[in-house]
Amino acid sequence: xxQLVESGGGLVQPGGSLRLSCAASGFTVxxxxxxxxxxxxxxxxxxxxxxxxxxxxxxxxDSVKGRFSISRDNAKNTVYLQMNSLKPEDxxxxxxxxxxxxxxxxxQGTQVTVxx
Numbered sequence: 727x728x729q730l731v732e733s734g735g736g737l738v739q740p741g742g743s744l745r746l747s748c749a750a751s752g753f754t755v756x757x758x759x760x761x762x763x764x765x766x767x768x769x770x771x772x773x774x775x776x777x778x779x780x781x782x783x784x785x786x787x788d789s790v791k792g793r794f795s796i797s798r799d800n801a802k803n804t805v806y807l808q809m810n811s812l813k814p815e816d817x818x819x820x821x822x823x824x825x826x827x828x829x830x831x832x833x834q835g836t837q838v839t840v841x842x
Contacts, residue, residue: 728752728831730822735836738812746807746836748822756800758826762807764818764838774820775807790816812840 734746746762761776775786775796784796795808805822819835 728826730831730833732822732833732836735838737839739842740813740840742812743810744838746820748805748833750803753826755798755803755805758824760805761823762796762820763823764820766818814840816840
């Protein structure tokens with residue numbers, strides 16, 4: 727049974743940092759492309775960052791390039807999103823995503839609020 731459990735969200739001041747975690751079970755994260763999405767109130771869900779399986783290539787939304795970093799710890803079967811220099815516009819629910827055998831799986835999300 728595939729499960730994705732996010733954690734690490736919270737309230738942070740502008741310019742601060744957070745590290746989100748996505749603990750996976752029921753599959754091996756190193757064998758699949760993994761992604762982080764976010765959804766702000768009244769806005770569509772958007773892709774923030776992704777990491778491929780083999781090779782671990784990464785790509786980022788233009789709005790977070792140079793500030794966010796996605797990584798994977800195969801031993802812990804966990805994917806991370808390091809977020810630096812946070813801005814108020816980064817406020818959203820952040821969700822972990824994987825497509826496995828043509829099925830979409832989402833975590834429950836973790837709230838990130840950037841405010842002074």
